Amino acid sequence: MSEESEELSSAVKKQIQRNREKAIILKRSKLVSHPYSKGAVYSEDTTTIKIGATKFKDTGGGFLLEEMPDEQEFENIVKELDAPTPIIEYDRPFCETCEKPFATSWLFDNFEFKCCDLCKDPEMHKLITKTEAKDSYLLKDCDLDKREPILKFIKQKNPHNSHWGDMKLYLRLQVEKRALEVWGSEEKIEEERTLREEKKVMAKSKKYEKHLKELRKGMRSSLYDRTTAGPHVHNFGPETYDEEEDEYHRKCTTCPYEETFEKM
Structure with missing residues (x-):
């Protein structure tokens, strides 16, 4: 009788062990595909599982109950949230001067010009007014404000009179590039500039000649002495x-x- 009882007890133990292994496998399969899962899933004990940084209590009723983290875990979570977002290297623009990636740039923020703050040069990256851009580079308003891509500018108070309208300041390098797009080459820009200067000189000369003729007429009419007796015809x-x-x-x-x- 004792031998049969011992064999039965051994068979029961083996069955219990097989059932337990099946239960563990089933539980693991449920955890992996659980809809709450957003990170690594593993079981801490028979009733508690951890999904990412969050712990859940298995209530046995078909749902999981989220457990509040303790003070230390809460501080760790806050630190992770406050940590700065890492900068992905290939997303950063490269400076056209030093050819290195940069995170911040005044020229890039205001004019979308790829130059870091360390390479910014007061003379090379000089700003000019809209009037200077039109006169020096023979451009029209439409060339600056309508031709695509529209040139970026910043506004600044007029230093001559604060009551006048704000000045528009453009990046000279971008204005020079736009002038080449309009005229085709630096040679054509110089030819047009020379032609306009000649027209200005001719206009001034004609104005001077006209003024000189008026003076001659006045001098000739004054030669006649009107003090003599009797009107002269x-x-x-x-x-x-x-x-x-x-x-x-x-x-x-x-x-x-x-x-x-x-x-x-």
């Missing part, structure tokens, strides 16, 4: 035409007065 001789000046002339035959006029 001019007796003009034949008209003469000056093709170069496009003017007509006639002289009084009895006095030095000479009249210059144009015919419409």
